[in-house]
Amino acid sequence: MELFFYWFDHLGVAVFAISGTLLAFRKNMDGFGVIVLASVTAIGGGTTRDLILDLPVFWAHDPTYLYTIAVAAVGTIIWLRFRDYIHQKTLAIADAIGLAFFTVMGAQKALEAGFPPLICVVMGTITACFGGMLRDVLARDVPMVLKGELYATTCLVGASVYVFIAPYNALLALLVGGFVTLLLRLGAIRWQWHLPVFHEHGDSR
Amino acid sequence: MELFFYWFDHLGVAVFAISGTLLAFRKNMDGFGVIVLASVTAIGGGTTRDLILDLPVFWAHDPTYLYTIAVAAVGTIIWLRFRDYIHQKTLAIADAIGLAFFTVMGAQKALEAGFPPLICVVMGTITACFGGMLRDVLARDVPMVLKGELYATTCLVGASVYVFIAPYNALLALLVGGFVTLLLRLGAIRWQWHLPVFHEHGDSR
Amino acid sequence: MELFFYWFDHLGVAVFAISGTLLAFRKNMDGFGVIVLASVTAIGGGTTRDLILDLPVFWAHDPTYLYTIAVAAVGTIIWLRFRDYIHQKTLAIADAIGLAFFTVMGAQKALEAGFPPLICVVMGTITACFGGMLRDVLARDVPMVLKGELYATTCLVGASVYVFIAPYNALLALLVGGFVTLLLRLGAIRWQWHLPVFHEHGDSR
Numbered sequence: 001m002e003l004f005f006y007w008f009d010h011l012g013v014a015v016f017a018i019s020g021t022l023l024a025f026r027k028n029m030d031g032f033g034v035i036v037l038a039s040v041t042a043i044g045g046g047t048t049r050d051l052i053l054d055l056p057v058f059w060a061h062d063p064t065y066l067y068t069i070a071v072a073a074v075g076t077i078i079w080l081r082f083r084d085y086i087h088q089k090t091l092a093i094a095d096a097i098g099l100a101f102f103t104v105m106g107a108q109k110a111l112e113a114g115f116p117p118l119i120c121v122v123m124g125t126i127t128a129c130f131g132g133m134l135r136d137v138l139a140r141d142v143p144m145v146l147k148g149e150l151y152a153t154t155c156l157v158g159a160s161v162y163v164f165i166a167p168y169n170a171l172l173a174l175l176v177g178g179f180v181t182l183l184l185r186l187g188a189i190r191w192q193w194h195l196p197v198f199h200e201h202g203d204s205r
Numbered sequence: 206m207e208l209f210f211y212w213f214d215h216l217g218v219a220v221f222a223i224s225g226t227l228l229a230f231r232k233n234m235d236g237f238g239v240i241v242l243a244s245v246t247a248i249g250g251g252t253t254r255d256l257i258l259d260l261p262v263f264w265a266h267d268p269t270y271l272y273t274i275a276v277a278a279v280g281t282i283i284w285l286r287f288r289d290y291i292h293q294k295t296l297a298i299a300d301a302i303g304l305a306f307f308t309v310m311g312a313q314k315a316l317e318a319g320f321p322p323l324i325c326v327v328m329g330t331i332t333a334c335f336g337g338m339l340r341d342v343l344a345r346d347v348p349m350v351l352k353g354e355l356y357a358t359t360c361l362v363g364a365s366v367y368v369f370i371a372p373y374n375a376l377l378a379l380l381v382g383g384f385v386t387l388l389l390r391l392g393a394i395r396w397q398w399h400l401p402v403f404h405e406h407g408d409s410r
Numbered sequence: 411m412e413l414f415f416y417w418f419d420h421l422g423v424a425v426f427a428i429s430g431t432l433l434a435f436r437k438n439m440d441g442f443g444v445i446v447l448a449s450v451t452a453i454g455g456g457t458t459r460d461l462i463l464d465l466p467v468f469w470a471h472d473p474t475y476l477y478t479i480a481v482a483a484v485g486t487i488i489w490l491r492f493r494d495y496i497h498q499k500t501l502a503i504a505d506a507i508g509l510a511f512f513t514v515m516g517a518q519k520a521l522e523a524g525f526p527p528l529i530c531v532v533m534g535t536i537t538a539c540f541g542g543m544l545r546d547v548l549a550r551d552v553p554m555v556l557k558g559e560l561y562a563t564t565c566l567v568g569a570s571v572y573v574f575i576a577p578y579n580a581l582l583a584l585l586v587g588g589f590v591t592l593l594l595r596l597g598a599i600r601w602q603w604h605l606p607v608f609h610e611h612g613d614s615r
């Protein structure tokens with residue numbers, strides 16, 4: 001089980017590293033800019049979670065996460081050499097998968113460390129959203145999490161589902177919570193669901 | 206006394222959450238963007254302080270802070286439904302009150318943990334200014350703290366006053382330090398006091 | 411030896427504070443904006459390193475670092491009163507010297523705390539690059555680390571050299587690692603070396 005979580009975590013890191021690489025590519029960054037942006041996206045959320053919960057930062061004692069990022073980033077670059085352009089959609093889907101993984105893994109880590117349920121839900125959301133937020137801030141994009149269609153809301157719902165099911169069955173909670181997050185996010189992209197936007201004149205559309 | 210500080214802290218969180226909500230509103234963010242910006246503004250400074258001082262992050266073990274943020278943000282949104290627009294000034298005044306609270310509470314927490322006076326002054330300033338700085342970075346505004354009229358300087362003065370009086374009377378220090386911060390900030394807004402601005406040609410105006 | 415490292419650290423803080431002050435100056439910030447930007451540049455990287463490695467933040471218990479920053483920032487401002495403008499180059503060279511100091515000092519601190527070599531290399535890079543990255547984000551510039559000529563790559567190489575030599579001779583490692591970083595960075599500025607930039611159409615130039 002422990003090992004299973006470990007691979008889940010690496011998978012999440014890999015897809016977020018790909019998402020960071022794709023954005024760096026779109027922004028015409030150099031080779032190292034790609035690595036920085038891939039790393040920040042992949043481990044920024046988990047690092048923030050570990051700092052706030054006062055747990056050892058997950059990658060500081062286990063360099064294999066950095067290898068995962070390097071492999072994912074270099075793999076993406078090589079793959080891009082044989083394809084001519086990147087669909088905006090590919091970026092959004094890689095992001096959605098990473099979001100689902102990180103939401104449940106973040107909530108799981110907080111729950112395991114004995115934090116209250118609401119904090120676990122928030123930690124799932126932070127794990128999933130902060131990496132992408134830091135990525136967007138560094139790349140000087142409008143953070144998706146602030147404008148995006150149900151971006152952070154999907155994490156909040158997915159993490160809540162996880163925290164609700166976890167006391168009964170940890171693996172089931174992981175799968176259901178993850179799928180809820182993924183489906184909500186993909187649905188939000190596909191049909192452009194969004195929360196009401198608040199305008200200065202007070203009317204929400 | 207302990208309890209008094211606790212409510213002070215919540216009051217500071219509430220006014221900063223309002224300030225974050227108002228900016229999110231001005232930037233036409235969606236419902237969750239509002240919550241993210243309100244939270245970052247309200248707890249970003251205190252979180253930074255607790256991480257640097259290696260204390261437990263204040264809201265990680267006490268979810269009531271998050272309820273305070275939610276109530277303040279939702280309350281602000283509801284209030285805005287019945288008013289047509291937001292005065293730029295309202296935003297600045299909510300910010301000034303939060304600034305005063307956070308300055309003295311931040312310095313107090315560092316002092317209680319036994320840090321040297323200068324570090325306590327800096328921690329008061331960080332507690333008060335970092336939330337708003339993160340808010341402005343996320344919302345892609347010029348950080349007030351870098352351009353604003355005596356913004357961080359007021360915190361520095363207020364925290365110094367607090368640290369100076371605190372050994373004699375903790376409550377008095379809190380009140381005087383807080384009022385000094387608030388009055389300086391309101392005065393700076395009202396009469397546009399500012400420190401010399403440095404220009405590339407070397408003349409300060 | 412311990413004392414030697416301590417002065418090295420202060421020297422690094424001073425040159426990065428100068429680099430932050432120069433940027434604040436170019437951006438026409440007020441007196442306190444200068445202090446904030448100088449501080450973030452000077453201690454942002456080391457703070458990030460200490461937080462991730464779960465070590466006590468280096469300046470929280472030793473306020474002399476803050477005095478160093480204040481002296482460096484005020485000294486720079488006074489110096490600028492007698493000179494009419496700032497060479498873009500001066501900024502880049504101050505930055506390069508700070509980069510070299512921080513790279514080896516960051517790797518050294520991680521190595522001393524018993525972290526694996528790869529993590530030490532990354533920590534050297536974070537110590538050197540994160541302060542400048544935060545500076546650029548706050549000043550709303552494109553982070554040098556993402557666009558710059560071999561910016562972070564020089565730290566990576568310098569820190570690797572340090573980690574490789576350190577088991578044999580700590581002081582030699584410090585000097586060689588630092589010089590490699592400095593020379594690579596100055597060479598990169600002088601001859602505009604850069605890593606291949608990746609373009610959306612897949613051709614790297």
